[in-house]
Amino acid sequence: xxxxxxxxxxxxxxxxxxxxxxxxxxxxxxxxxxxxxxxxxxxxxxxxxxxxxxxxxxxxxxxxxxxxxxxxxxxxxxxxxxxxxxxxxxxxxxxxxxxxxxxxxxxxxxxxxxxxxxxxxxxxxxxxxxxxxxxxxxxxxxxxxxxxxxxxxxxxxxxxxxxxxxxxxxxxxxxxxxxxxxxxxxxxxxxxxxxxxxxxxxxxxxxxxxxxxxxxxxxxxxxxxxxxxxxxxxxxxxxxxxxxxxxxxxxxxxxxxxxxxxxxxxxxxxxxxxxxxxxxxxxxxxxxxxxxxxxxxxxxxxxxxxxxxxxxxxxxxxxxxxxxxxxxxxxxxxxxxxxxxxxxxxxxxxxxxxxxxxxxxxxxxxxxxxxxxxxxxxxxxxxxxxxxxxxxxxxxxxxx
Numbered sequence: 001x002x003x004x005x006x007x008x009x010x011x012x013x014x015x016x017x018x019x020x021x022x023x024x025x026x027x028x029x030x031x032x033x034x035x036x037x038x039x040x041x042x043x044x045x046x047x048x049x050x051x052x053x054x055x056x057x058x059x060x061x062x063x064x065x066x067x068x069x070x071x072x073x074x075x076x077x078x079x080x081x082x083x084x085x086x087x088x089x090x091x092x093x094x095x096x097x098x099x100x101x102x103x104x105x106x107x108x109x110x111x112x113x114x115x116x117x118x119x120x121x122x123x124x125x126x127x128x129x130x131x132x133x134x135x136x137x138x139x140x141x142x143x144x145x146x147x148x149x150x151x152x153x154x155x156x157x158x159x160x161x162x163x164x165x166x167x168x169x170x171x172x173x174x175x176x177x178x179x180x181x182x183x184x185x186x187x188x189x190x191x192x193x194x195x196x197x198x199x200x201x202x203x204x205x206x207x208x209x210x211x212x213x214x215x216x217x218x219x220x221x222x223x224x225x226x227x228x229x230x231x232x233x234x235x236x237x238x239x240x241x242x243x244x245x246x247x248x249x250x251x252x253x254x255x256x257x258x259x260x261x262x263x264x265x266x267x268x269x270x271x272x273x274x275x276x277x278x279x280x281x282x283x284x285x286x287x288x289x290x291x292x293x294x295x296x297x298x299x300x301x302x303x304x305x306x307x308x309x310x311x312x313x314x315x316x317x318x319x320x321x322x323x324x325x326x327x328x329x330x331x332x333x334x335x336x337x338x339x340x341x342x343x344x345x346x347x348x349x350x351x352x353x354x355x356x357x358x359x360x361x362x363x364x365x366x367x368x369x370x371x372x373x374x375x376x377x378x379x380x381x382x383x384x385x386x387x388x389x390x391x392x393x394x395x396x397x398x399x400x
Contacts, residue, residue: 009061012076019076020083026060027087037092037364038270040356047173050097055128062088064126067106072123078312082258089262092270100170101125101132103256105178108195112236112244121176121197133174133200135165135222145180145242146189150224152181152196159196159234161204161227167378171207171220174200179224183238193241196233203227214370258312260332261304264339267368268297271343274361278354284346293342300335307331323392330385333375340365340372 007026010018033041035053045053057063065081067073074080096102106125109117124130141147150163161181171177177198184192198205204227209217236244272294275281284290307328311321347362354362376382390396 007060009074012074012080016079016083019080020087023062023084023087024090026062027091027093030056030060031091031093035094037094038266038273039092040360042360045094047097050094051128053094054096054098058126058128063102067110067122067126071110071118072126078315082309082312085257085259086262089259089264090266092263092266097170097173098125098128098131099257100134100174100178101130101176104134105132105176105197108178108235108244109197112195112240113197114232116232117197117235130175131170131173132176132178133168133171133222135168135177135179135198137167138164139166145193147186148180148182148193149186150179150181152183152194154183154231154238155228157231158228159231161196161198161224161229163224165222165224166219167210168207168220168222169218169378171200171222172209172217176200177205177222178235180241190242192239194238195235195241195244196229197235198227198229198233202229212370213373214367258308260336261301261308264297264304264336265301267343267365268294268301268339271346271361271365274355274358275346277357278350280351280354281346281349281358284349290342290346297335297339297342300331300338304328304332304335323388326380326385326388327393329379330382330389334382337372337375340369344369 008022010022032053033039034043035045035049036042054063061074062084064073065076065084066078067075069075102125106122109121113121121130125132135150136145136148138148138150141149150161150165152159152161161179163181165177165179168177177196177200179196179198181194181196182188182192183194200207204225206223206225208221208223210219210221211217212219272285275285285294311324311328314324315321343365347358347365350358350362380388391398
């Protein structure tokens with residue numbers, strides 16, 4: 001994949017509007033047609049193609065905007081991060097193959113990592129030299145990390161880890177695992193949790209792929225059988241794991257993939273374009289039922305945009321998001337799941353005589369619908385988000 005080596009990245013003083021225009025022009029000029037999901041020439045890109053594309057985005061100043069310059073970032077603000085995300089969302093490009101590293105491991109290493117860890121890990125995450133997976137969920141501890149059982153026992157200058165993780169996205173390709181363990185007993189609940197950066201080629205780690213409803217094997221079970229790691233793999237103090245995990249989840253729920261609302265809007269345009277390309281499907285756009293459903297989607301997308309922009313404003317003002325991140329996570333997951341249900345009902349009218357664009361849309365939205373079923377589960381289930389909102393935002397008692 002050929003990209004210009006030294007694009008003219010705008011100076012930080014130029015402001016978000018200039019940066020957004022730069023991002024729009026660069027992305028439109030360089031995103032290959034075969035990686036545009038709304039293009040008839042689209043094909044599923046390989047891992048190497050995605051890696052090269054994301055590395056080129058980083059070289060162009062469209063990744064790591066808010067990370068410190070000392071660790072490979074650009075040292076810009078969340079406003080530049082947001083305007084770039086708007087342009088990323090406006091195009092039907094592939095999802096990041098390094099989201100765990102960029103959106104979870106990177107921020108937590110910046111927060112609790114040592115200087116040596118920051119210098120070692122952060123530049124390699126941004127330049128796409130390392131992939132990460134997240135070892136939080138367990139068979140009996142999904143969204144409730146207080147029930148976590150994976151045990152870490154200190155032995156001199158090293159730690160011995162035993163346990164099991166599940167629903168670990170990207171484990172098969174990952175170089176490192178952001179691993180949350182327990183130093184005490186389950187009765188300690190939130191106390192005694194400890195986080196590590198564990199190389200995935202460490203002896204004793206076994207990855208077992210899980211086939212999901214869409215036929216892919218993007219998830220895995222990961223077993224840790226007497227895995228020994230040095231103390232320098234520890235991220236933060238032995239009792240800092242819970243606070244670190246909460247910071248990770250707050251980041252994940254409130255700020256990660258800020259482009260979602262603009263990507264949903266892009267998907268809606270893709271659905272409407274497919275309908276307009278086919279005489280039978282175009283009739284659906286004149287149907288009052290579908291017009292109302294599409295109107296609902298447009299309203300929800302606009303509301304999500306407002307929520308994201310308000311979050312950025314608050315964070316720029318110095319506010320901590322905390323439990324407010326659950327509002328964003330709850331809204332986008334429920335919104336997108338409903339939209340994909342609508343899209344599936346539309347493309348179900350596609351038949352062998354439908355247009356090529358309609359055929360492409362049927363495949364894309366059927367896959368999207370299946371994947372969206374998990375969106376109200378990962379990063380905290382809808383039930384968990386509602387519980388957080390009730391207790392920490394509305395201050396309702398635990399038992400009514």
